[in-house]
Amino acid sequence: MFRDWGFFITETMIGIKRSSLMAVISIVTVTVSLLVFGFFLLVTTNLTNLADLITSKLEIRIFLKSSLTQQEITQFQDRIKRIKGIESVKFVDKVVAWDEFRNQFQNLHLDSTDQDNPLPHSIRISLMKDHHILPVAKYLRGFDYYVDDLVYGGEIAERMERFSRLIHVFGFGLVGILGISTLLIIVNTIRLTVIARQDEISVMKLVGATNRFIQWPFLIEGFLIGFIGALMSVALLSSAYYFLGEKIQGSVPFFPLVFHQSELLRIFMIVALTGTGIGIVGAYISVSKTLKHQL
Amino acid sequence: MIQLKNVSKVYSNGMLALDDINIFVGQEEFVYLIGPSGSGKSTLLKLIFMADFPSQGEIIIDRFILSRIQRSQIPFYRRNIGMIFQDYKLLSKRTVYENVAFALRVMHYPTPKIKKQVQHVLELVGLEDKMHSMPNELSGGEQQKICIARAIVNAPPILLCDEPTGNLDPDTSWDIVQLLTKINTRKTTVVMATHDTEIVDGLPKRVIAIESGQVKRDQQLGGYVE
Numbered sequence: 104m105f106r107d108w109g110f111f112i113t114e115t116m117i118g119i120k121r122s123s124l125m126a127v128i129s130i131v132t133v134t135v136s137l138l139v140f141g142f143f144l145l146v147t148t149n150l151t152n153l154a155d156l157i158t159s160k161l162e163i164r165i166f167l168k169s170s171l172t173q174q175e176i177t178q179f180q181d182r183i184k185r186i187k188g189i190e191s192v193k194f195v196d197k198v199v200a201w202d203e204f205r206n207q208f209q210n211l212h213l214d215s216t217d218q219d220n221p222l223p224h225s226i227r228i229s230l231m232k233d234h235h236i237l238p239v240a241k242y243l244r245g246f247d248y249y250v251d252d253l254v255y256g257g258e259i260a261e262r263m264e265r266f267s268r269l270i271h272v273f274g275f276g277l278v279g280i281l282g283i284s285t286l287l288i289i290v291n292t293i294r295l296t297v298i299a300r301q302d303e304i305s306v307m308k309l310v311g312a313t314n315r316f317i318q319w320p321f322l323i324e325g326f327l328i329g330f331i332g333a334l335m336s337v338a339l340l341s342s343a344y345y346f347l348g349e350k351i352q353g354s355v356p357f358f359p360l361v362f363h364q365s366e367l368l369r370i371f372m373i374v375a376l377t378g379t380g381i382g383i384v385g386a387y388i389s390v391s392k393t394l395k396h397q398l
Numbered sequence: 399m400i401q402l403k404n405v406s407k408v409y410s411n412g413m414l415a416l417d418d419i420n421i422f423v424g425q426e427e428f429v430y431l432i433g434p435s436g437s438g439k440s441t442l443l444k445l446i447f448m449a450d451f452p453s454q455g456e457i458i459i460d461r462f463i464l465s466r467i468q469r470s471q472i473p474f475y476r477r478n479i480g481m482i483f484q485d486y487k488l489l490s491k492r493t494v495y496e497n498v499a500f501a502l503r504v505m506h507y508p509t510p511k512i513k514k515q516v517q518h519v520l521e522l523v524g525l526e527d528k529m530h531s532m533p534n535e536l537s538g539g540e541q542q543k544i545c546i547a548r549a550i551v552n553a554p555p556i557l558l559c560d561e562p563t564g565n566l567d568p569d570t571s572w573d574i575v576q577l578l579t580k581i582n583t584r585k586t587t588v589v590m591a592t593h594d595t596e597i598v599d600g601l602p603k604r605v606i607a608i609e610s611g612q613v614k615r616d617q618q619l620g621g622y623v624e
Contacts, residue, residue: 107503107506110503302487302489302490303489305487306487306488306489306500307500307504308473308476309476309481309487310476310477310500310501310504310505310548311473311474311475311476311477311501311504311505312473312504313470313473313474313504314470314473316504398448398449398450398469398472
């Protein structure tokens, strides 16, 4: 098998050389498709990151029932702390809350009135990054022995959740369509090479070549088209992302663009592997279809 | 070596190409398969080569019962048979050497062995000095010799020839048949489909005459006509 590799690579090069224009067109098509795919991955990642960030900034505030003893409040705090994804749990005494409120809204002159403290004891809960607020808020609402009321900026949280989900669904849909179209392009490109080399395939069959042996040069060609296209798109994407990213950060500094090396590397790896994989699978489909009908 | 038992072939359009054929060809035999165009000669060779399948009957080639060979195993079976065509079926963009070496490449031969065997077989067919030429630079006879060299380069026990002299002038045809006879003496069974009367009459061998898909005559050292 290994001694055949030299032959396979030579055959691949002969194939590419003979239909060089077609190979260049395929590489460009793969590059463009992967550019759109990669661009969308970057946008999705950044929007998801933004959604997560906004969601994580939101906090849950529980207004406790006035009938609760201090011991019950402590017990409830301990239970909350055990919930997965909780970052901090802070008890706010109603006296402190009332003082804060009066200080914050001094223009209401609440000090001069005989107004009793209308506020209940409360608990402020913040969540760790990457943990969604909605399920936690819904879960906490179930503790009706302790909870008089619960607020969590629900509207914003739900919208962000929905938006995030929409991006994922739309993203997967678009990625699927792009993937299939790129695959079809490669299938057709390789098919043209297969047709151009039909005589050689017949001669190979004639002298006893197995289908697997005949397939290899075409699979290598598919791999090369996918790989070169992927490399080009990753190079273009990364340079454009860093260039535009710096510009965006310059003008909108609070926008949390993803610049983690590991996260970007993951995206570029997905793009590269998708391109290469599609190249090989496309070539396999094309050549298998042709060989299937030949004896 | 080659045995056909009650073999019939009906094409999908209903045409009966072979009708209950029974043939036995022994080891190292040289057989002419004669008959007019459309008589079924090429179909018979195709069935032996497994380029098509019989509608009925059994074909046994050496140790192979063809009906038991799976589709994926056909390439391995074919390595036991050399095939020569009227239109040569050469790779036009490859040199003489590459055309012949191609057959050994697909059989995973190591490069030194390929070089040795290609050199040897090109000497046998008399093309050793044309090794680096392209097929279109050579005459029809020389191109047919490349085809023969490719067919015998791995020393198969059987050589099937489908009208090998069909495109050649009488002198070159004679040259090719001499070469096939030489290969036959090296213990290769040769089955040659032809309608070249001069060759069949000039170099008498066993003749199997096929007409309308049936064996009309099977004669040792026979001529083109009875």
